Amino acid sequence: MLFSIKATRLAALAAWLGLAFSRSTFNPEVEGKDPSHVITRNVCIIGGGASGTYAAVRLRQLGHSVILIERDDHLGGHTRTYYDPAGRPIDYGVWVYSNNTELFDFFGHFNIPLTGLDxxxxxxxxxxxxxxxxxxxxxxxxxxxxxxxxxxxxxxxxxxxxxxxxxxxxxxxxxxxxxxxxxxxxxxxxxxxxxxxxxxxxxxxxxxxxxxxxxxxxxxxxxxxxxGFSTSASRANQELYSAARQELDGDVLLSSTVLGMDRSYSDMQRILVQTPSGKKLIEAEKIIVTIPPLLRSLQNFDLDSREESIFGQFDNSxxxxxxxxxxxxxxxxxxxxxxxxxxxxxxxxxxxxxxxxxxxxxxxxxxxxxxxxxxxxxxxxxxxxxxxxxxxxxxxxxxxxxxxxxANHSPFQLFVSAEAIEDGFYRDLYSLQGHRNTYYTGAAWHAHSSTALWKFTERLLQERVMNDLNCEESGTCPGDPEDPEDP
Ligand SMILES: Cc1cc2nc3c(=O)[nH]c(=O)nc-3n(C[C@H](O)[C@H](O)[C@H](O)COP(=O)(O)OP(=O)(O)OC[C@H]3O[C@@H](n4cnc5c(N)ncnc54)[C@H](O)[C@@H]3O)c2cc1C
Missing domain, CATH: 3.90.660 (Polyamine Oxidase; Chain A, domain 2)
Structure with missing residues (x-):
């Protein structure tokens, strides 16, 4: 563990000196030279499916600036709507919603009517x-x-x-x-x-x-x-994400992926992103990751050994x-x-x-x-x-x-063995919330249900992300808990 701490500090030093940075090899000082390529926000959200889109819309409502990075050319993740030649919609991803406050508030915000489904x-x-x-x-x-x-x-x-x-x-x-x-x-x-x-x-x-x-x-x-469940009255659940896309406007980078990341500073995280119009350097106080946390999905992230050893245990269907x-x-x-x-x-x-x-x-x-x-x-x-x-x-x-x-919705379920659960895998996973200014939501962190994830994300925003952003503004933060294995 001592080694990983040393490695993190060395990496920070290398970045400071303008040298190539860690595994994700990008140099923020070089990439950020052209100010037109730099995007500065309070929060950078990675993954624009159910959880990421919800987080982006809510954080803006709560007065924080965001940028949402999505790999596909549309928002919505597992939500897919097919239109037949007569223009009739068929949802072939997310179909129905369990009823909760977040469902009615989210759809209500965009004035999209819901209907019951038996x-x-x-x-x-x-x-x-x-x-x-x-x-x-x-x-x-x-x-x-x-x-x-x-x-x-x-x-x-x-x-x-x-x-x-x-x-x-x-x-x-x-x-x-x-x-x-x-x-x-x-x-x-x-x-x-x-x-x-x-x-x-x-x-x-x-x-x-x-x-x-x-x-x-x-x-x-x-x-x-x-x-009974609820679903959109039009039977086209993708409408929710099209409306969100319109509202978020310049705060979304579609068809975009992370090329590199530098979380070695406490006040500003840097994320290098490949977008259709070239590379952008994002500077954000906090990061919210909503994509499935498999090592292969996070390969351009600057994972430390603790993150790597926890995420490395996941398997998927x-x-x-x-x-x-x-x-x-x-x-x-x-x-x-x-x-x-x-x-x-x-x-x-x-x-x-x-x-x-x-x-x-x-x-x-x-x-x-x-x-x-x-x-x-x-x-x-x-x-x-x-x-x-x-x-x-x-x-x-x-x-x-x-x-x-x-559609290919893989990786779908992320899981670990019963032995790992017994040994506290999910306790360790949850201990990563806030670690290195990064928070997590999405199905791997709770369950495969859009409304359950909106509720989970709402709590994460209210109880963690907002608190941490606000205390930093007022200078009253207790300080990030260090790696528990760090003496
Ligand atoms: C076929 C199907 C039917 C379902 N039906 C229902 C239903 O009826 N009701 C219900 O409540 N739930 C349903 N679910 C489950 C529900 O869709 C999921 O639980 C929910 O969408 C998960 O949300 P999420 O934010 O974790 O992931 P997603 O919604 O999948 O969002 C993750 C997003 O991250 C993006 N992404 C991935 N990797 C990267 C990367 N490297 N960089 C940038 N972006 C990336 C993805 O493109 C995606 O948009 C269904 C799921 C499937 C697959």
Missing amino acids: FTRITQGTQRFDLRTGQRVPPPSGDLVDAMTRYAQILLQHPYLSDGWDLPDPVPEDLLLPFHAFIEKYNLGPAVEILTLYVQGLGDILHYPAVYILKYFSLEVALGIQG YYYPAVVDIPGIPNGVQIVNRGADTPYNVPVLPGTYVFTPSGIQDLFLAFFGAGDVNMTENQVRETICDNALQLRKAGFDIGEPKILAY
Whole structure:
């Protein structure tokens, strides 16, 4: 650890002397020579999906200047809207929202109306097949209501799961059980189908530590299933991000990525960014990172050994949605993939979890999970079409499937082993909040739910970022806690 501290100080000295800087090799003194290339803001936010866009809009409302860096040519992350040739929208990423204050405030701010959505209506027409073979699979046996009530009661015993990863110490044993053991312990067999459908994108759910399922299929989701979710009245969730993009205007750098970073000074962080109009040097007091914190995503960041050793523990799953034209599936029928010969009939991946009717004749949403397999776009497209064609064997008169829209939402779920969780992985992860003037939000820091992340981000802004910005202004900060291993 002593070595890392020495290395950090040496790097700061090298930067001061105008020498090449650390791993991310850029020289702020040189890059910042042309003032027209320098952007100065209170906060630099990296990643313009659900969490980053929310953070940018809110910080501006709260009186702070921001710059938002987004790799894609649009904001929204996992939110995708496809328009058919008649101009009708189909959301094939984020679809529905659990209800909370942040949802109504965020949509309300942009005057975008919301509408209620009853999920049970969509699932009424469900038919089940093993999409490897076209074999029909019977519905789960047992009492679903009873199993779901038990599941909800377990969630009520762990209310902290709704707020983030502040787990009790020691971590309750139940949360660390492989999910198959958790199912057996609480007799949740009849609920596995519905759980699988809602926790899509994880991969092999039976072997995940149970806590990941409990965080994804949360109390808020359970309430949504019972009382309804919300969605944009236009059924085009991308509208939210188009409105945010317009409002943020010059405070967004689209199609832009981080080339280098220098956080060796306490008052000003420097981020070198490649934008379509050339390199920009951002000078900001604070940084908020919302992109998945995998080492490969952070390779141009000036990570210290503590950050590197924590982020280096994450693994991830792969998840791909599409809009598919499948002639021949009767109106209103939802096709759910079930393994004919697997425990609890969980679907075999890589494969399509479900073909959900979009509301437009023959157009379906296909949600494709690959577990830990990083597939090419062609492989995903071919497997989705093959899964649809298997329905011919089940007696459907299926025409040639055509993929109209496709997205790669990988890396999707970030996870670590039960042993790492038991050893305090999330405590260590959370200890990075504020470390080197950097804060974090996004799915890896809480859960895969837009509204849960807006709530989490709101708290982060109110309780950490705003406090730290304000105390620096008034000169009353207690000082950054040093690396706990630093003597
Ligand atoms: C198919 C699908 C359906 C979903 N459906 C729902 C739903 O119905 N309801 C719901 O609440 N949630 C849903 N989710 C989950 C929800 O979308 C996520 O939890 C949420 O979007 C995560 O927000 P985030 O800010 O962590 O990440 P994202 O929204 O993914 O944002 C991260 C952003 O960072 C950008 N980025 C990545 N790397 C870099 C880089 N190096 N430099 C700059 N930018 C970078 C990405 O392009 C992206 O815009 C769904 C997810 C998927 C994939």
